[in-house]
Amino acid sequence: MKIPVVCMRVLPLIRERELALTIALPYCNFRCPWCHAGYIVYPRNIVELEDNVLRHVIRKYSDELGINWILVTGGEPTLHPKAVYRIFTLCRELGVKCILDTNLTNPNIIKMLLDDKLLNYIHCDVKAPLSNIEKYSLSIGLNLKQTNQYISKIRKSLKLISSSRAVKEIEIRTLVIQEILDSNDVLQLVKDLIEIPIDLDKTIYVLEQFTPTPHVLSRSYRYRRKTPIKYLEEAAKQIKDTYNIKVHVRVMSKFFNDITKSKDIVKDFKNNRLNPNKWEYLV
DSSP states (O other), X not given: OEEEESEEEEEEETTTTEEEEEEEOSOOSOOOTTOSOHHHHSOXXXXXXXXXXXXXXXXXXXXXXXXXXXXXXXXXXXXXXXXXXHHHHHHHHHTOEEEEEEOSOOXXXXXXXXXXXXXXXXXXXXXXXXXXXXXXXXXXXXXXXXXXXXXXXXXXXXXXXXXOSSOSEEEEEEEEOTTTOOHHHHXXXXXXXXXXXXXXGGEEEEEEEOOOOTTOSSGGGGGSOOXXXXXXXXXXXXXXXXXXXXXXXXXHHHHHHHHHHOSOHHHHHXXXXXXXXXXEEEO
């Protein structure tokens, strides 16, 4: 079968401290104004890769560079269920570990991948408090009716992932923009997650810094200031003090800066010139 791909590149996994071949599939069902992947949401070029070609690429990266992780992202990759299933099936056949990066809006696809034990980890976004439709609507750039329908699916996906024994770890991220989320919003978001409930023993919660890039979906967000790290740290401490949950702060400005400057990501990562400890830390 043919697999639609916008781009493939090797990037460090901040969470796993490993290199991964990142495969970005086109399109998204959200229109988050701050999204830095506008070129994937509205792709100009899509390559239709035959699955045997992708198999060769994955094997080559694994054999020659020792890269044994695949991260499938977007946009929203679950919009292409057959392609996602095929990619992860190839990975299982080749002994490569798999991560799905998702906005959680397709629980049936997530269930299929979990039931067939095709995933090692899941990275996902919870954009705003699930109990606050207005905030979530503002965060994802959709109307209230659409947002309400998606929130029920997000809740279902979180329950599925949390109760599944097929994945060892869940990374839940919240990208924080001061104009959208204040500390009370973040606290409510965490409360909503606890009430689902999620399995806190296998959940890593990350507050992620907003950093404008040329690819941000909305032009107005390309010129906004990055979220101050102190703002993230204070929110993280409030969560820790209120709910006794460990919170990680992810400094995207450093990540983007280091990745952009690197002329050879594989070499620089293996020689410790790209250091994930600079991009994220536990508060």
